[in-house]
Amino acid sequence: xxxxxxxxxxxxxxxxxxxxxxxxxxxxxxxxxxxxxxxxxxxxxxxxxxxxxxxxxxxxxxxxxxxxxxxxxxxxxxxxxxxxxxxxxxxxxxxxxxxxxxxxxxxxxxxxxxxxxxxxxxxxxxxxxxxxxxxxxxxxxxxxxxxxxxxxxxxxxxxxxxxxxxxxxxxxxxxxxxxxxxxxxxxxxxxxxxxxxxxxxxxxxxxxxxxxxxxxxxxxxxxxxxxxxx
Amino acid sequence: xxxxxxxxxxxxxxxxxxxxxxxxxxxxxxxxxxxxxxxxxxxxxxxxxxxxxxxxxxxxxxxxxxxxxxxxxxxxxxxxxxxxxxxxxxxxxxxxxxxxxxxxxxxxxxxxxxxxxxxxxxxxxxxxxxxxxxxxxxxxxxxxxxxxxxxxxxxxxxxxxxxxxxxxxxxxxxxxxxxxxxxxxxxxxxxxxxxxxxxxxxxxxxxxxxxxxxxxxxxxxxxxxxxxxx
Numbered sequence: 001x002x003x004x005x006x007x008x009x010x011x012x013x014x015x016x017x018x019x020x021x022x023x024x025x026x027x028x029x030x031x032x033x034x035x036x037x038x039x040x041x042x043x044x045x046x047x048x049x050x051x052x053x054x055x056x057x058x059x060x061x062x063x064x065x066x067x068x069x070x071x072x073x074x075x076x077x078x079x080x081x082x083x084x085x086x087x088x089x090x091x092x093x094x095x096x097x098x099x100x101x102x103x104x105x106x107x108x109x110x111x112x113x114x115x116x117x118x119x120x121x122x123x124x125x126x127x128x129x130x131x132x133x134x135x136x137x138x139x140x141x142x143x144x145x146x147x148x149x150x151x152x153x154x155x156x157x158x159x160x161x162x163x164x165x166x167x168x169x170x171x172x173x174x175x176x177x178x179x180x181x182x183x184x185x186x187x188x189x190x191x192x193x194x195x196x197x198x199x200x201x202x203x204x205x206x207x208x209x210x211x212x213x214x215x216x217x218x219x220x221x222x223x224x225x226x227x228x229x230x
Numbered sequence: 231x232x233x234x235x236x237x238x239x240x241x242x243x244x245x246x247x248x249x250x251x252x253x254x255x256x257x258x259x260x261x262x263x264x265x266x267x268x269x270x271x272x273x274x275x276x277x278x279x280x281x282x283x284x285x286x287x288x289x290x291x292x293x294x295x296x297x298x299x300x301x302x303x304x305x306x307x308x309x310x311x312x313x314x315x316x317x318x319x320x321x322x323x324x325x326x327x328x329x330x331x332x333x334x335x336x337x338x339x340x341x342x343x344x345x346x347x348x349x350x351x352x353x354x355x356x357x358x359x360x361x362x363x364x365x366x367x368x369x370x371x372x373x374x375x376x377x378x379x380x381x382x383x384x385x386x387x388x389x390x391x392x393x394x395x396x397x398x399x400x401x402x403x404x405x406x407x408x409x410x411x412x413x414x415x416x417x418x419x420x421x422x423x424x425x426x427x428x429x430x431x432x433x434x435x436x437x438x439x440x441x442x443x444x445x446x447x448x449x450x451x452x453x454x455x456x457x458x459x460x
Contacts, residue, residue, distance in 0.1 A: 073458075074458040074459070076458060081458060088373075089372070089373040089374075138409075141371060141372070141410075142319070142371070142372040142373075142452075142457070142458075142459035142460070143318075143319040143372075143451075143452055143457060143459060143460060144319075144380070144410065144413065144450050144451065144452055145389075145390055145408065145410065145449060145450055145451065145452045145456075146389070146390035146408050146409055146410025146411070146413065146449070146450060147408060147409050147410060148409070148410050148413055148414055148417075149414070150374070159375075159376070160375055160376035163420075163424030178375065178376050178377060179368075179376055179377050179378070179420065179424055180371075180374065180375065180376025180377060180378050181376070181421070183374065183376065183378055183417070184378055184379070184417035184418065184420055184421055185421065187378075187413070187414035187417045187418065188414065188417065188418035188421065190393075190409065190414055191411070191414055191415065191418065191437065194393030194409055207421065219375060219376070220374050220375050220376060221373075221374065221375065222372075222373055222374055222375045226375075227372070227373060228303075228304040228306060228311060228372075229304070229372035229373060229459060230372070230373060
């Protein structure tokens, strides 16, 4: 369910308070057991991860991207496929120049898990709501066209979960078991968020209670030693 | 919504008939405007994409994978990251040895779009239901841990759609606009499918009517010329 009617988020705003109020006003109040999905854009604004970036200054843009990246994997024209210090591989170090003021760029949150935890803790402490929180961003993929939303921070929900039993219906041990729950929830949420610029929050209800646990987005980062494409 | 109670699918079975009956029996009948998500496993069985593969015969397994792949991108032990003739990049050419009889392997459908269209056409012609159909499989990703379900065939639903307007809330032209709708729907569906081995079909209801159009999974394949990782 989309949470419509969120105000424009400003540095210092408490996202938990804003989204609870907007959800009530919109007739879909947050409930215990929900997963609250919040886009990077408003998290970066609330955390004042905004830096000046002159419009059309490609040199400044490239320098900012390189300063935010720990590694550039590929480069084509002004597109840089980068690894961020969080371990995410994404275009242009995740720096966002849409939906911010002209001359400003939004950087990724310093620590997406901490951002998610801050929202979750406030929902619990101030509003009495025990939920999970995912912070999402929109990344491209290798090999496949089109962007999808993925988790860049989680609190209270598994990043990766064993969705299947140990054996299949024929008693054979299954070879693949680990599913990227938080990324699938992020993508599901985008399906109700993407149309209007004013929908930076969604609720996903009815997730398996077994997936609610302490977790980190690090579960979703493939370690170098396992990674065949980095 | 998961469609529970599907029977074991056999070669020649008409998936449309089976899923309509199971959905009615389960109290969640298919409705016009739904997107019906069907996993590769039962499509491959219905289309008799089953080949003998002796258990624990690694040489035969490798030969089968290589015969189904057009290219091997990476190789680590018995894991091969392959490109299939459809253009999908996935482990082991998408060959599935779980949930089939011992000594048998299930190959990917020859043409996932045609598989989806066959189900969709039968739902329309026999059951009077105008829906979209996605055939899905479970693939790994570069850089990120955990598998997600993605589309390997679509009929009646966009693979990639422009989710955002041409400009952002500040009037700035948005840089990224193309979202992999069908993959996000596939991932959302897996969230209700993965727990039980007997849930190979799900319904996704409430998708934007604007996304329903003639389409091909080719929209989701990044062309070589654009692909920085192939």
